[in-house]
Amino acid sequence: MEIFPAIDLRNSQVVRLTQGDYNRMDVYSSNPTEIAQQFKQKGATNLHVVDLDGAKDGKLVNFNTIRSIVEQGGLFVEVGGGIRDEQRIQQYLSLGVNRVILGTVAITNFPFLQQMVEKYKEKIAVGVDARDGYVAINGWKEITDTKSVDFCQKLADIGVKTIIYTDISKDGQLSGTNLEIYQELSQIKGLDIVASGGISYEKEIVQLKKMNLYAAIVGKAIYTDTLQLDRVIQLAK
Template sequence: MQIFPAIDLKDKQVVRLTQGDYGKVEVYGQDPAAAARGFAAQGAKYLHVVDLDGAKDGALSNFDAVSAIIAATGMFVEVGGGIRDEARVRAYLEQGAGRVILGTAALRDFAFLQRMVDKYGEKIAVGVDAKDGFVATDGWLNVSRTQGVDFCRRVYEAGVRNVIYTDIARDGAMQGTNLSVYETLAREVPGLGVTASGGISSLSEIRALAAMGTKAAIVGKAVYTGALALPDVLAAAGEE
């Protein structure tokens, strides 16, 4: 299983939110590129980067910081947050991003998602952020009436092969991830590459996710606080 340490950006700083609440921000660094180099030095090969300002307001507020992260290491970097038109997709890919994540845009304009998948293939992933099982948008500020698992099935049928599924209630809470939803996705949408995100706080969860066939997992607050050591997480996931 692949492990993606997370770098969330707000005002060009490395931060973590609790349960997606922009009022509960903890700053963990002033230099995002240095954070990326630190993860690479510990053995990480993949990186998950989110522009939180972009996710909220649709502007590419942290584009320069994301570009610096991509340039800092040879890691595979996936980027999300505020990517709502092709110009932004292309801009990140031209900077060297391995793939870009469509969230709000994927739900609100499925035709746009389809065009991007048809054009860019597996360089397009979808972020499915669920609150009480329903897809949330606009930096998790609004909740739709679309069921998260149903939406995963729909995007897979459209050609999307990688989904980052986050249970918002678990994110940043250090209370464990929602293993049952990943079991459901493995059973109901076989073939979809699922990245587990939100609340992972123990090595046993990493092993459980790997055992059920989850493609990847994102680790955030647990490694920032020292609750988990990244090399231990990589070993538990089976990464060399």
């Protein structure tokens, strides 16, 4: 199983939100490139980057920061946050980003998603954020009437390869992740599932690996030293 340490960017700083709330934000570093370097030194080969400014108001505030992270090399970088048109996809891919994550637009403009998956194939991932089993959009503020597991199956049917699934209620709480939902999602054929949100214990890494999940994202737990990144990477191997 792959491990993706997370760097969430706001105004070019490394931050973590609690349950996606911009008013509950902790700042961990003003040097994201240095944080990415530290992750590499601990054995990371992947990186999950979220542009929170992009997600909130669609602006490319953190573009140069993401460029500098990608340019230092040695990491498979996926980027999400406010990617809602093909121009933004092309901008990131031209930087050398390995995979871009579509979120809200995957629900609000499904035909666009289909076109992008056809064109860019495995370079397009979909972020499925859910609360109480229903997909949430627009920075988690709006809950749709689309059931999250059904939506994941629909994504698999159109050829989406990678899904990053986040249970919002668990995110940033350091109280554990939703193992039951990942067990259910692991049954969908042809999908690489990335577990995201609330992973706080070594035993969860072991359990997710047993489910044959493709990857897990670790965020707040590694910033607060609840989990040690190098140890998590070893457990996932």
